[in-house]
Amino acid sequence: MGNNTLLERRYRVLGHNSPLFYDKPLNLVRGEGVWVYDADGRRYLDAYNNVPHVGHCHPHVVAALCRQAAILNTHTRYLHENVVAYAERLTAKFESSLAMAMFTCTGSEANELALRIARECSGGMGVIGTAHAYHGNTAAVIQIGSVFTPPEKRGPYVRTVPVMDPYRDRAGRSDAELATAYADDVRRAIDSFAAAGVPFAGLLFCTSFSSEGLPTLPAGFMSQALAHVHAAGGFFIADEVQSGFGRFGSHMWGYQKLGVVPDIVTLGKPMGNGHPLAGVIARRDLVERFTSGNMYFNTFAGNPVSAAVGMAVLDVLENERLLDNALEVGRYTLAGLTALAGKYELIGDVRGAGLFFAVDLVRDRKTKAPAAEQARRLVNLMRERGVLISRIGPGDNILKIRPPMPFSRENADHLVDTLDGAFREL
Amino acid sequence: MGNNTLLERRYRVLGHNSPLFYDKPLNLVRGEGVWVYDADGRRYLDAYNNVPHVGHCHPHVVAALCRQAAILNTHTRYLHENVVAYAERLTAKFESSLAMAMFTCTGSEANELALRIARECSGGMGVIGTAHAYHGNTAAVIQIGSVFTPPEKRGPYVRTVPVMDPYRDRAGRSDAELATAYADDVRRAIDSFAAAGVPFAGLLFCTSFSSEGLPTLPAGFMSQALAHVHAAGGFFIADEVQSGFGRFGSHMWGYQKLGVVPDIVTLGKPMGNGHPLAGVIARRDLVERFTSGNMYFNTFAGNPVSAAVGMAVLDVLENERLLDNALEVGRYTLAGLTALAGKYELIGDVRGAGLFFAVDLVRDRKTKAPAAEQARRLVNLMRERGVLISRIGPGDNILKIRPPMPFSRENADHLVDTLDGAFREL
Numbered sequence: 001m002g003n004n005t006l007l008e009r010r011y012r013v014l015g016h017n018s019p020l021f022y023d024k025p026l027n028l029v030r031g032e033g034v035w036v037y038d039a040d041g042r043r044y045l046d047a048y049n050n051v052p053h054v055g056h057c058h059p060h061v062v063a064a065l066c067r068q069a070a071i072l073n074t075h076t077r078y079l080h081e082n083v084v085a086y087a088e089r090l091t092a093k094f095e096s097s098l099a100m101a102m103f104t105c106t107g108s109e110a111n112e113l114a115l116r117i118a119r120e121c122s123g124g125m126g127v128i129g130t131a132h133a134y135h136g137n138t139a140a141v142i143q144i145g146s147v148f149t150p151p152e153k154r155g156p157y158v159r160t161v162p163v164m165d166p167y168r169d170r171a172g173r174s175d176a177e178l179a180t181a182y183a184d185d186v187r188r189a190i191d192s193f194a195a196a197g198v199p200f201a202g203l204l205f206c207t208s209f210s211s212e213g214l215p216t217l218p219a220g221f222m223s224q225a226l227a228h229v230h231a232a233g234g235f236f237i238a239d240e241v242q243s244g245f246g247r248f249g250s251h252m253w254g255y256q257k258l259g260v261v262p263d264i265v266t267l268g269k270p271m272g273n274g275h276p277l278a279g280v281i282a283r284r285d286l287v288e289r290f291t292s293g294n295m296y297f298n299t300f301a302g303n304p305v306s307a308a309v310g311m312a313v314l315d316v317l318e319n320e321r322l323l324d325n326a327l328e329v330g331r332y333t334l335a336g337l338t339a340l341a342g343k344y345e346l347i348g349d350v351r352g353a354g355l356f357f358a359v360d361l362v363r364d365r366k367t368k369a370p371a372a373e374q375a376r377r378l379v380n381l382m383r384e385r386g387v388l389i390s391r392i393g394p395g396d397n398i399l400k401i402r403p404p405m406p407f408s409r410e411n412a413d414h415l416v417d418t419l420d421g422a423f424r425e426l
Numbered sequence: 427m428g429n430n431t432l433l434e435r436r437y438r439v440l441g442h443n444s445p446l447f448y449d450k451p452l453n454l455v456r457g458e459g460v461w462v463y464d465a466d467g468r469r470y471l472d473a474y475n476n477v478p479h480v481g482h483c484h485p486h487v488v489a490a491l492c493r494q495a496a497i498l499n500t501h502t503r504y505l506h507e508n509v510v511a512y513a514e515r516l517t518a519k520f521e522s523s524l525a526m527a528m529f530t531c532t533g534s535e536a537n538e539l540a541l542r543i544a545r546e547c548s549g550g551m552g553v554i555g556t557a558h559a560y561h562g563n564t565a566a567v568i569q570i571g572s573v574f575t576p577p578e579k580r581g582p583y584v585r586t587v588p589v590m591d592p593y594r595d596r597a598g599r600s601d602a603e604l605a606t607a608y609a610d611d612v613r614r615a616i617d618s619f620a621a622a623g624v625p626f627a628g629l630l631f632c633t634s635f636s637s638e639g640l641p642t643l644p645a646g647f648m649s650q651a652l653a654h655v656h657a658a659g660g661f662f663i664a665d666e667v668q669s670g671f672g673r674f675g676s677h678m679w680g681y682q683k684l685g686v687v688p689d690i691v692t693l694g695k696p697m698g699n700g701h702p703l704a705g706v707i708a709r710r711d712l713v714e715r716f717t718s719g720n721m722y723f724n725t726f727a728g729n730p731v732s733a734a735v736g737m738a739v740l741d742v743l744e745n746e747r748l749l750d751n752a753l754e755v756g757r758y759t760l761a762g763l764t765a766l767a768g769k770y771e772l773i774g775d776v777r778g779a780g781l782f783f784a785v786d787l788v789r790d791r792k793t794k795a796p797a798a799e800q801a802r803r804l805v806n807l808m809r810e811r812g813v814l815i816s817r818i819g820p821g822d823n824i825l826k827i828r829p830p831m832p833f834s835r836e837n838a839d840h841l842v843d844t845l846d847g848a849f850r851e852l
Contacts, residue, residue, distance in 0.1 A: 006505050013513035013527055014728075015710075017717035019503050027505040031498040049500065051725060057496055066492040070483055072457040073700035074475070077445050079432050079453040087439035101439055105531040105702040106726055112564050119565075137722055138538050139545075140565040148721040269725055274499035276531040276702035276726035284441075291443035295574040296563055299477060299695055300532055300702035302440075 031056030053270030103302030107268020108136030124199030175218030183224035207254025249327030249354035370395025457482030479696030529728030533694020534562025550625030601644030609650035633680025675753030675780035796821025
């Protein structure tokens with residue numbers, strides 16, 4: 001059955017607005033490692049998805065899923081070794097203050113729960129997000145996710161701070177000055193809540209500022225801002241859905257790269273390699289305080305199958321030394337992408353860390369005006385040439401490259417060569 | 427490793443308030459059909475869980491899960507046959523007006539999305555729920571879930587109507603009079619929103635009124651109430667998490683037993699037999715209107731693995747004729763439970779349909795005062811005797827019995843005999 005027919009059937013039952021990638025949508029039928037295959041047997045290099053974090057259909061993860069699914073799948077109102085062992089192993093990967101785990105099924109649920117905890121424990125409702133962020137799809141979370149939420153729909157309890165974009169907005173300032181500017185933005189948002197009589201709850205941000213464009217952030221960038229948050233009685237929620245589980249290679253969690261320790265961490269996409277597994281890791285006092293006054297239960301979350309899958313993902317990360325790989329191949333890939341910038345004026349900036357890259361396209365290297373249309377065409381050209389990437393940023397002009405963690409030097413060459421060809425064709 | 431040690435480890439990482447069943451929590455290690463086994467090898471008849479809807483670890487469902495997980499697991503921004511075929515097959519089980527599917531991972535997410543749709547499409551915020559209902563764990567949904575949410579935390583956008591309890595509150599009234607009384611409660615709630623200047627969005631209720639105590643409802647019970655809802659511009663959201671997928675045997679969905687057609691239906695627990703799969707089925711115009719103004723995407727929802735699992739659950743329901751079984755064994759079980767009422771004064775009322783039963787315990791058959799402490803002890807006695815049940819109701823006095831769908835006459839005898847013994851021991 002051809003794409004068009006499948007697409008028409010899909011429109012009929014899922015609607016016309018259910019989002020699809022690419023001008024010509026892809027009908028994928030098989031995945032293996034960093035490769036996916038369409039219905040015509042054509043192979044694509046997956047340089048976009050962080051859900052199949054340790055590789056599509058990793059046999060160790062699939063085996064763990066199948067083994068446990070055949071034995072028992074139930075909920076956490078019974079005791080089970082898996083969920084406890086997984087929570088122990090997972091929390092051990094965080095600073096000692098982040099000692100407790102609460103499981104959910106999606107990153108949206110994790111951010112939703114984090115907001116409930118922060119609001120309940122602070123007694124406030126006011127939450128600060130970043131302009132052009134995305135954190136999920138619930139009513140409370142969507143108010144903070146400014147990408148798809150116009151200001152009039154954000155309600156009285158949300159403030160956004162401007163996107164930090166050192167490539168465009170440095171204006172001769174030092175790293176320390178940039179950090180202070182960001183901290184001042186945060187302080188202004190806190191003051192704005194105070195002026196409106198809205199008690200403050202905290203700050204939520206993606207630790208790679210991914211939707212915002214993956215900016216290269218100065219060392220110590222967040223520390224001052226966080227001091228303001230804590231001084232105002234708020235909590236700091238780190239969204240690790242994009243950067244967690246070693247994406248940057250150098251650290252297990254994105255906030256560690258920023259040199260701060262959050263009060264609450266939210267986990268999602270890469271956690272179960274595609275299985276719906278997500279969660280909140282938080283300070284013991286916050287979890288105990290929140291749950292003593294609020295019954296929280298999530299039927300499917302932390303079930304024995306999900307826990308087995310989460311454990312298997314950690315196994316693979318460790319056994320295949322995928323953080324080291326992300327660091328090593330990441331450096332190599334970044335060098336390859338940077339070399340392209342020497343060939344194409346359209347590339348204003350190349351940045352990233354580990355296996356997460358942004359190629360910032362500009363119509364003019366002086367004005368740095370976003371080249372959105374070229375980005376759109378390039379993403380589609382890459383798809384035609386068999387490599388999957390996407391785009392991000394307030395100007396919709398930044399190529400987003402974020403392959404599964406077993407990405408190799410050979411894959412990097414393939415990516416860079418294909419991108420080179422796409423730029424030439426553009 | 428003994429229970430105590432596992433329990434202590436669990437307290438350390440999941441906290442002291444993460445809910446557990448029974449005074450002496452169960453450490454389950456294996457499940458098969460209607461049976462689960464603890465770490466000491468002891469067998470328990472599962473007469474509580476509707477998540478393993480077609481039976482714990484059903485081989486056909488496990489096989490579908492494993493087969494697809496080894497081939498491809500990705501998201502709905504690529505085309506895939508599974509999610510389209512599943513949405514087609516699922517929507518075909520609803521009235522023709524309920525033509526569109528939106529997938530989520532949990533019932534909470536489904537109710538959250540349903541509220542977003544109802545509020546967006548009505549332009550109102552006011553939602554009516556039932557006193558002593560539970561619909562999930564997000565901030566918006568918990569406001570309507572009165573079981574765990576005290577009135578002061580429900581906010582300005584929620585009204586509750588009293589629980590309908592014909593066993594206690596009939597007061598000589600006819601079925602038609604009861605239905606009118608309920609409709610009047612709904613109309614009063616609508617009027618209360620109007621008086622407060624809160625535009626109305628709709629009515630959300632569980633179609634078995636499960637947390638409320640599984641009342642036996644008069645025929646045509648909801649029709650008048652719904653007329654009020656629609657006349658006021660609101661939508662009717664049917665929560666099928668407890669009653670859906672044939673629980674009542676006579677119908678696939680609980681609202682069909684009530685003789686009404688909702689605008690939006692939410693699905694959860696039984697849908698994936700334990701796999702995190704849930705969703706919203708709604709009118710085409712509502713889905714298209716909502717999604718045209720609101721980007722909705724859920725990374726894990728409707729993925730090829732979840733869709734394969736959902737399809738396998740439908741296969742088993744059909745191939746094993748589990749609705750017929752629910753009807754037939756349900757009648758047999760209800761007769762057995764009703765016979766117990768002849769032996770024990772403590773049983774005030776036995777009610778239910780299909781494989782969903784309520785045994786309403788009273789301290790006195792005249793006053794019908796709830797016997798909460800006896801219910802608590804009975805649930806724990808049953809666990810000691812190897813049968814898993816729970817309790818519900820505003821008075822916490824109603825035994826909740828809701829086994830997996832392949833429950834047999836032999837299982838029913840085992841349940842009733844064990845309950846008989848537990849009553850004797852009490």
